[in-house]
Amino acid sequence: MNDTITTMHAHRSIRQYGPDPIPREHIEIAVRAGQSAATSSAVQAYTAIHVTDPDKLSELAELAGPQEKVEKCGAFFVVCADTRRHRLMCERANLPYESTLERFLVGVIDATLFAQNMTLALESMGYGTCYIGGLRNDLERVDRILDLPEGIYPLYGLCAGTKAQHPIARPRLPIESILHTNGYPSDEDTMNAVGSYDETYAQYLEDRGAPRASWSEAMVSKLSRRSREELADYFTRKGASLT
Amino acid sequence: MNDTITTMHAHRSIRQYGPDPIPREHIEIAVRAGQSAATSSAVQAYTAIHVTDPDKLSELAELAGPQEKVEKCGAFFVVCADTRRHRLMCERANLPYESTLERFLVGVIDATLFAQNMTLALESMGYGTCYIGGLRNDLERVDRILDLPEGIYPLYGLCAGTKAQHPIARPRLPIESILHTNGYPSDEDTMNAVGSYDETYAQYLEDRGAPRASWSEAMVSKLSRRSREELADYFTRKGASLT
Known part of the structure; x- marks a missing residue:
């Protein structure tokens, strides 16, 4: 190292x-x-x-x-x-x-x-x-x-x-979630890796003194809501083409 | 360093x-x-x-x-x-x-x-x-x-x-083109910095044994042509929303 x-x-x-x-x-x-x-x-x-x-x-x-x-x-x-x-x-x-x-x-x-x-x-x-x-x-x-x-x-x-x-360091997904060979894993393998990380993440939040939540819970709560919906209009007005 | x-x-x-x-x-x-x-x-x-x-x-x-x-x-x-x-x-x-x-x-x-x-x-x-x-x-x-x-x-x-x-290293724009304070410089200042870099870049190409061209010439030749126009369709088909 x-x-x-x-x-x-x-x-x-x-x-x-x-x-x-x-x-x-x-x-x-x-x-x-x-x-x-x-x-x-x-x-x-x-x-x-x-x-x-x-x-x-x-x-x-x-x-x-x-x-x-x-x-x-x-x-x-x-x-x-x-x-x-x-x-x-x-x-x-x-x-x-x-x-x-x-x-x-x-x-x-x-x-x-x-x-x-x-x-x-x-x-x-x-x-x-x-x-x-x-x-x-x-x-x-x-x-x-x-x-x-x-x-x-x-x-x-x-x-x-x-x-x-x-x-303290926020733990990251296991490397098998990030590094793949010749293609992307099956949904089952993807979710199995998430399952093991969910527990690690909840423990990290607890150690930090924050309310305990799994990574899935934190992500779903965030990603099931729309956010920042005016970005495309703004960048387009500034000269970007997004289509 | x-x-x-x-x-x-x-x-x-x-x-x-x-x-x-x-x-x-x-x-x-x-x-x-x-x-x-x-x-x-x-x-x-x-x-x-x-x-x-x-x-x-x-x-x-x-x-x-x-x-x-x-x-x-x-x-x-x-x-x-x-x-x-x-x-x-x-x-x-x-x-x-x-x-x-x-x-x-x-x-x-x-x-x-x-x-x-x-x-x-x-x-x-x-x-x-x-x-x-x-x-x-x-x-x-x-x-x-x-x-x-x-x-x-x-x-x-x-x-x-x-x-x-x-x-050999490809030279970069002068730092005054990249680092600004509280806002973006005037078009005149922007183009003056480009002017000094154009010469540096042409010299680099010559030193590398490539055809001599200023940075402006290389950029204009590239950026005045459309390219990769199917990206938005592709990303949208894969589930992205770009608008």
Whole structure:
């Protein structure tokens, strides 16, 4: 087990941070590490917006939950898929930028390869991190707060900072649920693996002092409800094509 | 610069591999490292299919380009967003699985956080890697080759293996194109940063012995053409909702 893999296993989402901001130098190291991840045909379809304005942070913290950590962490970023540069270059060349689902997907994938390297780089420097999917509660408002132009698609936030908590690790599905050979397992095998994990997960919640629930119960409660139904309209208005 | 960040900067997409397969033990280490990445509300919406069957590898290599490395690397994986488990758990509970764009996006993001950790773990063990977006040339065929059930969305491939080449690093956009504060820069600033990078990129191609082209030229040539227009139909047939 080398240092890189040890750093990965040490990952915990950190929800309480000390008051110190992250020095700009460390932020730049993390962003450059993010940029060194693979990118589809060199498109580099991503951008990170470091939010430092207290009013903007306060609004983002509110719409994301509220989640106090958005304004209380050492540095908060909004990670976006970025097709703005591509559009401007096409415009300059008098050619259309052809917006397709493929290009939207490449943006989401590219941005997330970038973000995971950036996150792991921050963790390797000793910082805690937490992705903030809660920004998708109201992307229209995120857009207004940051005054985003066409072609920029905000995806999620990223909190980072000095850790003020040391939570236990949340257990993951058994590897036989994730790694398959030449195809996907039968429904019976899939659900058998879930069954063994359900108990592990319930025990984890109990150990953490949270109400006991199996993974299935937690997932069904979440996934049987509709959520964030305005995403497609928002991304389409920003120039994405999803069909 | 610690080992983790050094490993990130050492990334090159590797397109030629030695003949040795990757030992199962190393594959499992990489998959577990992938699983230790963050996951949205513990949904773990991803799956990796290790393709070892020579006929399947040959078909995948063909549809992806052709790209010989798909069958000649040490291990080839198809990375998928996985909502199958979620659907089966909802079915067992007699509740609907509510398919939304949010859930599709979470799958793409979760799978990519997983894949980037897995990739970096492989690289930290000395292997070369290359993502294969070319699978999206024909996802219907990928689907048939792997006999994928509803709710599994193949996204891209991942080659890994011993390196049989040592390419120079492809330069990235200047950090001022990627890291912004409180908002997105003006179009003028955006295009000025592109201008300086265009020259760097053309020089890189020349140093690599490829035809000289600026980044803008390469991007415009690619992005002004439509591509992979059947993706939305395919994902929708597999149970995704994109609207």
